[in-house]
Amino acid sequence: QKEVEQDPGPLSVPEGAIVSLNCTYSNSAFQYFMWYRQYSRKGPELLMYTYSSGNKEDGRFTAQVDKSSKYISLFIRDSQPSDSATYLCATSRYTGGFKTIFGAGTRLFVKA
Amino acid sequence: KAGVTQTPRYLIKTRGQQVTLSCSPISGHRSVSWYQQTPGQGLQFLFEYFSETQRNKGNFPGRFSGRQFSNSRSEMNVSTLELGDSALYLCASSLGDPTNEKLFFGSGTQLSVL
Numbered sequence: 001q002k003e004v005e006q007d008p009g010p011l012s013v014p015e016g017a018i019v020s021l022n023c024t025y026s027n028s029a030f031q032y033f034m035w036y037r038q039y040s041r042k043g044p045e046l047l048m049y050t051y052s053s054g055n056k057e058d059g060r061f062t063a064q065v066d067k068s069s070k071y072i073s074l075f076i077r078d079s080q081p082s083d084s085a086t087y088l089c090a091t092s093r094y095t096g097g098f099k100t101i102f103g104a105g106t107r108l109f110v111k112a
Numbered sequence: 113k114a115g116v117t118q119t120p121r122y123l124i125k126t127r128g129q130q131v132t133l134s135c136s137p138i139s140g141h142r143s144v145s146w147y148q149q150t151p152g153q154g155l156q157f158l159f160e161y162f163s164e165t166q167r168n169k170g171n172f173p174g175r176f177s178g179r180q181f182s183n184s185r186s187e188m189n190v191s192t193l194e195l196g197d198s199a200l201y202l203c204a205s206s207l208g209d210p211t212n213e214k215l216f217f218g219s220g221t222q223l224s225v226l
Contacts, residue, residue, distance in 0.1 A: 032213050043116070043202050043217030044155075051211075088155065094210045097167025098143070102155040 003027055006089055006103025015112050019076040023089035023103045026070065030091040030101075033065045035074045038086045038105065047087075048074065079110045114139065116205050116218035124224045130191040133221045135203030137184050143167075143208030144186040145215065146178060149200040161186055162208045190223075198225045 036044035048063035157170040161180035204215035
């Protein structure tokens, strides 16, 4: 079993739709939860960063963490064609050093 | 502020050769992590260095090694290359602070092993 499970998609939505991306993780010791966005031929860029449970909002993006069910979500409101990318969830904990574990990534296509 | 710089951008090698990849972190970042990205396995953690010391290591064979210099620049070496080593190798830098694990990635080195 992978430590972080994520549906690779692809997910195709029309412009303006609300997008919901999800991951589950297995290790309850994880403390930090992130979402990264990766465009083709580029490295991942940090979108959202959360410590422990709760919600975090940044513009059109909302990240949710439910530690009781080990579930991580990212919502994108009013999706735009420029949001078309691969979205990677990630978790981490500090054990004298960091080892961030990534999900497989979900490919998102937003159609104009 | 300059981002994470990885060189070279592309590499083509043959089986059995060795390769060295370079990473210059964001100024002030003391931690450098390396990842291998393939379509089948996604992003897999190789190792993390902080102040010239390897703090964490993933599940890769000993052919994969790295080091970090006093200016926080890092190199990764792969010896006796295999076809399965073809991948995008990504370097990420961070402050390395226990309360803050925000990774900033470079654009990667695309390695092709023929």
